[in-house]
Every structure is written in structure tokens, then in C-alpha cells.
Amino acid sequence: MQIWLGVDLGTSALKATAVNQDGLVLARAAAGYETHRPHESWVEQDPLDWLAAFTKVLNELDVDLTKIAGVGIVGQTPTLVVTDSLGNPLRPAMTWQDTRAQKEADLFAVEIPDVAKDFGLSLPWAPSGILPKVRWLKEHEPKILQKDSRLLQAKDFLLFHLTGEFASDNWSSKGLIHATTLKPTQAWASLGLPNELIPAIGKPWNVAAKTSVGNDFLPAGIPVAIGWSDALAGMLALEVFSKPTAFVISGSSDIAGISCTELTDGKHNLSTVPESCAPIPVIFGPTQSSGSAISWAADLFNSTPDELLSKSLESREVHSEIFLPYLAGERAPIWRSDIRALFAGLSHQSKFSDIAHAVIFGVGFTARHIIDQAKSLSGDLPSTVHLGGASHQSKLWLDIRSRILRSEVISFSESDSSSIGAAILAASAATGISPEVLAPKFSGEKLYFTSSIEDQNIADSEYQKYLNWVERSIR
Numbered sequence: 229m230q231i232w233l234g235v236d237l238g239t240s241a242l243k244a245t246a247v248n249q250d251g252l253v254l255a256r257a258a259a260g261y262e263t264h265r266p267h268e269s270w271v272e273q274d275p276l277d278w279l280a281a282f283t284k285v286l287n288e289l290d291v292d293l294t295k296i297a298g299v300g301i302v303g304q305t306p307t308l309v310v311t312d313s314l315g316n317p318l319r320p321a322m323t324w325q326d327t328r329a330q331k332e333a334d335l336f337a338v339e340i341p342d343v344a345k346d347f348g349l350s351l352p353w354a355p356s357g358i359l360p361k362v363r364w365l366k367e368h369e370p371k372i373l374q375k376d377s378r379l380l381q382a383k384d385f386l387l388f389h390l391t392g393e394f395a396s397d398n399w400s401s402k403g404l405i406h407a408t409t410l411k412p413t414q415a416w417a418s419l420g421l422p423n424e425l426i427p428a429i430g431k432p433w434n435v436a437a438k439t440s441v442g443n444d445f446l447p448a449g450i451p452v453a454i455g456w457s458d459a460l461a462g463m464l465a466l467e468v469f470s471k472p473t474a475f476v477i478s479g480s481s482d483i484a485g486i487s488c489t490e491l492t493d494g495k496h497n498l499s500t501v502p503e504s505c506a507p508i509p510v511i512f513g514p515t516q517s518s519g520s521a522i523s524w525a526a527d528l529f530n531s532t533p534d535e536l537l538s539k540s541l542e543s544r545e546v547h548s549e550i551f552l553p554y555l556a557g558e559r560a561p562i563w564r565s566d567i568r569a570l571f572a573g574l575s576h577q578s579k580f581s582d583i584a585h586a587v588i589f590g591v592g593f594t595a596r597h598i599i600d601q602a603k604s605l606s607g608d609l610p611s612t613v614h615l616g617g618a619s620h621q622s623k624l625w626l627d628i629r630s631r632i633l634r635s636e637v638i639s640f641s642e643s644d645s646s647s648i649g650a651a652i653l654a655a656s657a658a659t660g661i662s663p664e665v666l667a668p669k670f671s672g673e674k675l676y677f678t679s680s681i682e683d684q685n686i687a688d689s690e691y692q693k694y695l696n697w698v699e700r701s702i703r
Contacts, residue, residue: 230297232658234651235282236458236644237303237382239263239323239480242281245647246291247655251669253642257288264320269328269355269565272320275309275385279444282386286445293446299390299439300453300653302461302646303383305400308361313376315388319369322361325516327557327565329360332367336360340415347415348407350500352563359403359415366419375422379404383455384427390445390452391437394427397454399505405429408504432456433656433663453650453657459483459514460506461649466616466640467671469507469664472608476595476629477645478617480520481559484595485512488606496605497561498598507664511602513560515594519619521553521569525587529580537624539584544682546689548573549582550697551590558594561601562702572697589687592632593694599633612636616645623677630679631687641672648672 230249235242241260248254259281264272286293308322322328337353344350353360358379366373380388384396398407404416404426412423430436436454439446456464462477463469468487477483487510491500501510517524519533526533550572557565571586603609613635619625620639630637642648652670656663 229295231291231295232651232654233296233299234647234649234654235299235301235386236461236647236650237278237301237386238458238646239304239325242278242285243644243647244285244289245644245651246289246296247648247651247670255290256644257285259284263323267328269326269330271323271325273307273323275317275321275382278382278386279389282445296446296450298451298453298654298658299446300650300657301383301386301455302458302650302653303381303386303455305381305457305459306356306358306361307382308358309380309382309385310365310372311378311380311385311388313378315385317385318372318377321382324356325556326361327355329355329364330565332360332363333357336363336415339418346406346413347402348409348504349402349502350496350498351402352497352499354559354563355565356559357403358401359419362421363419366421373421373425375424377425378427379425380427387436387452387455390439390443392440393437395436395454396427396429397432397456397505398429399432399460399501400457401426401429407502430454432460433653435657451658453653455650456653458646459512460501460510461653462616462645463487463510463649464652464663464667465642465645465648465671466614467667468510468614470667472508472606472610474599474603474610474613474633474635476599476613476615478518478615478619480518482515482518482591482595483512484515484598485510486599486602486606486608486610488608490607492605492607496601497563498601498605499560507662511605513598515598516557516559517553517555518591518594521555521591522587524555529583536584536588537622539581540588541585541624541627542581543585544686546686547582547585548575549578549586550690550693551586552694552697552701553587553590553594554701560598562698564702567701570697570701573693588628589632589690590694592628593691596632596691597695597698612638615639618643626675626677627679630677631683632691634684634688636676636678639675639677641674
């Protein structure tokens with residue numbers, strides 16, 4: 229029996245899923261690690277904690293490690309790890325939530341306004357990006373950016389410690405290199421740093437190397453895929469690359485968008501994944517707070533996320549209460565680290581159920597905001613929305629998503645779509661079969677749900693109020 233091991237090095241935990249050749253899950257394990265916030269805008273993790281978590285996960289995974297035929301690693305991006313030539317981290321990793329490089333992002337926006345031409349894909353300048361972070365390091369910690377250093381993503385760091393090879397994919401390394409030509413970008417060249425800092429670039433589903441003799445984790449000789457971002461791996465598991473599809477992947481934040489047959493021109497604040505980086509193009513964006521905003525509200529009101537969810541559907545009337553979940557700023561489609569969350573439309577008549585409704589639907593509206601903009605940039609208008617993430621195992625959430633998105637929604641039974649996507653990459657790398665062809669075998673059972681037209685109309689009315697408050701908040 230062949231086993232494909234999918235590893236997701238996520239924001240709060242490392243998760244691994246072992247899948248057999250028929251796409252059936254054999255075992256799962258997870259291990260968390262700490263996030264550190266030494267200053268208000270700094271969000272860091274210790275890469276050595278990731279290795280410790282990987283060791284723990286492998287010890288707990290109930291499979292024969294000698295039967296593993298391929299490994300795929302995906303992870304949080306853009307999370308910058310700087311190592312020496314032996315793979316030792318030279319400083320804490322700057323996670324995707326780190327916004328200290330706002331000034332550097334603003335400078336790049338002025339100097340390199342045509343990102344699409346330089347990068348080979350559309351990407352708003354934001355402090356979370358790789359290049360603004362590297363620019364910040366050049367200003368504040370220049371000694372670590374030497375010729376024998378390497379600029380890696382989280383999954384690249386783990387890849388090195390399995391194989392001894394520095395490698396990444398063109399999507400995760402966007403900005404350092406042009407997505408199609410793979411040559412260093414103008415933005416990178418402007419920093420005056422050695423090109424040797426950039427790892428070798430390849431396709432996510434290609435073999436980076438085999439596990440090395442003497443590595444601390446797995447038997448030697450196992451093919452390891454180059455890997456991808458956790459977001460794109462999640463899309464892969466939701467069959468987003470099999471045909472044009474709208475999707476929402478929920479977690480601490482939401483990832484939402486559509487895949488399409490071709491990208492059209494138009495001004496927007498979303499990310500585009502061109503065909504050079506994926507089987508078919510994708511227009512998508514990440515929010516800043518989704519599940520994290522719901523957890524915050526539950527703690528604030530001495531409640532639980534499940535109680536907020538059930539209370540949010542207590543009334544079928546149009547609610548005046550609105551919540552913008554910008555607790556730490558917002559990414560797509562606003563890209564403002566300085567704006568903050570707000571409640572609007574509260575009155576003496578507002579009850580806890582109204583507040584719960586505002587929070588849950590406010591989080592849902594952020595995903596619709598992205599999907600609406602994505603649809604305006606593509607000739608493809610998918611009629612259904614694929615849903616991934618643990619929250620979408622709840623029928624209440626399916627009802628809410630269907631109301632907000634005015635669509636039939638399809639929930640996939642595998643809640644951890646990113647590690648499943650990583651397992652698909654492992655199988656693709658080892659067998660040579662295209663990942664989008666393998667995806668349906670791994671995707672598991674599906675649950676279909678459509679809300680009533682009346683409920684969709686009510687949610688639509690509230691969404692327009694939400695957009696009005698968004699406009700006010702970003703002025």
C-alpha cells in the first residue's frame with residue numbers, strides 16, 4: 229500500500245494527513261506552536277518550533293512511515309524565514325500577519341506601480357508581502373541578508389530539513405521572481421541584494437528532492453514535492469482547479485474567489501494566480517479576520533462561537549446592526565492595516581441575538597465582497613460555491629453562506645483541505661499525474677445546500693448596508 233503524506237504548516241498548528249492510493253484518509257495528527265507579538269505590529273514565530281511540531285506529529289501519526297511514497301508540504305504565506313546556508317534560522321519568522329513593513333509597502337507602491345508587469349501576476353502592495361519585509365530587514369537588520377543566506381517560506385524551511393535542498397514555487401516566491409520567466413523582478417533588483425538569496429524555483433507538484441540520508445524525520449529516499457501556499461493547496465482539494473468554481477476556505481481568516489478559464493483586464497484589489505502558477509487561473513483574496521473575529525466576539529460576550537452561530541439565525545427580519553470584522557485591519561479587497569472593526573446600527577432595542585447576527589454575517593459578507601469583485605473580472609460566473617474549512621461542516625454555516633452568496637453551496641467532508649491538497653501534491657509529484665486530475669479522488673463526500681429566496685433577499689439587503697459602512701470606514 230502506498231501512503232501519501234500531506235503536511236500543512238499553518239498559522240497556529242502543523243497538521244499532517246496520511247492518505248492511501250484510493251484517496252482515503254488513514255490517519256491525522258496536529259501540533260501547535262506559539263505566536264509572539266513583541267511589538268504592536270510584529271507577529272513572529274520560531275521556525276525551530278515548527279520542526280518540533282513536525283516531530284511530534286510524526287510520532288502521533290498512526291501509520292507505518294516506511295510505507296510513505298511521497299510527501300507534500302504546504303503552509304502559511306507570505307511568512308518570511310531567513311536562514312544561513314545550513315538552514316539555520318537567523319531570526320524569528322515574520323508571519324503573514326506581521327504589518328511592520330507598511331512604510332516599505334507604501335514606498336514600493338510609488339516606485340513599482342505596475343505590479344502585474346513586474347511580477348507576472350496581480351498583487352496589491354501590502355506589509356504582509358515578502359518584498360516589503362525584506363526591505364524592512366535591509367534597513368533594520370542588514371547583516372542577515374548575506375550572499376549565503378536564503379529567503380524562504382515556512383514550507384520551504386521544512387522542505388530543506390527533509391531534503392537538504394533550498395526550493396520554492398513561483399507563487400510562494402512572488403515578487404522575488406517573475407511568475408512566468410522566473411527571473412528576478414525589478415522590485416527585487418531595486419534592493420541591491422544578491423540573487424543567491426532566492427531559492428531554486430519550480431512547479432508545486434514537481435519533485436524538489438528526495439528525503440536525505442540522516443534527516444531527523446523520515447526514511448531516506450522519499451520524493452518530496454516543492455509545495456504550495458496553504459491557500460492554493462486548499463483550493464486544489466476543493467476541486468477549484470478542475471473547472472471554473474467560486475470558493476470560500478474558512479479558518480482564522482477566509483480565502484475567497486473564483487477560478488476561471490481566463491483572466492480579464494480591469495482595476496481591482498485582488499490577487500491573480502496565472503496559468504504559470506496553477507492548472508487554471510484564479511482571482512482571489514484573503515481576509516484578515518474570520519474565525520478569529522468570531523472567537524474574539526464569543527470571548528467578549530462570554531459566549532461560544534457555536535452559540536453566536538445559532539443565535540445569529542434567531543430572527544428572519546432585516547437587521548439594522550452591522551459589524552465590520554477589521555480587528556487587525558483588512559486585507560482583500562481593502563488592503564488597509566490601519567482601519568479597525570466597528571459595530572454600527574446599534575440601539576436600545578438591540579439584543580444579543582442581533583449582535584451575534586451582525587458578527588456572523590459580517591464575517592460572511594467579507595467573503596462575498598471578494599467574490600463579487602472576482603466575478604467582475606472574469607467571463608466565468610460559477611453557479612455554485614465550494615466551501616472548505618472546519619466551520620463548513622456545520623449546516624448552520626451552510627445556510628448562512630448560501631444566504632449571503634445567493635447560491636447553492638457545496639461543503640466538502642474533509643475539513644482540513646490544505647493538508648489534503650498537500651497529499652495530492654505528494655501523489656502528483658511521485659506519479660506524474662496532474663494534481664487537478666487527482667483532486668476528485670481525494671475530495672471526499674460532498675453536502676449540497678440552498679437557502680430560500682426570501683432568506684437570500686434579506687441577507688442581500690443587509691449586505692448593501694454592510695457595503696455602505698465599508699465605504700464610510702475607508703474614506
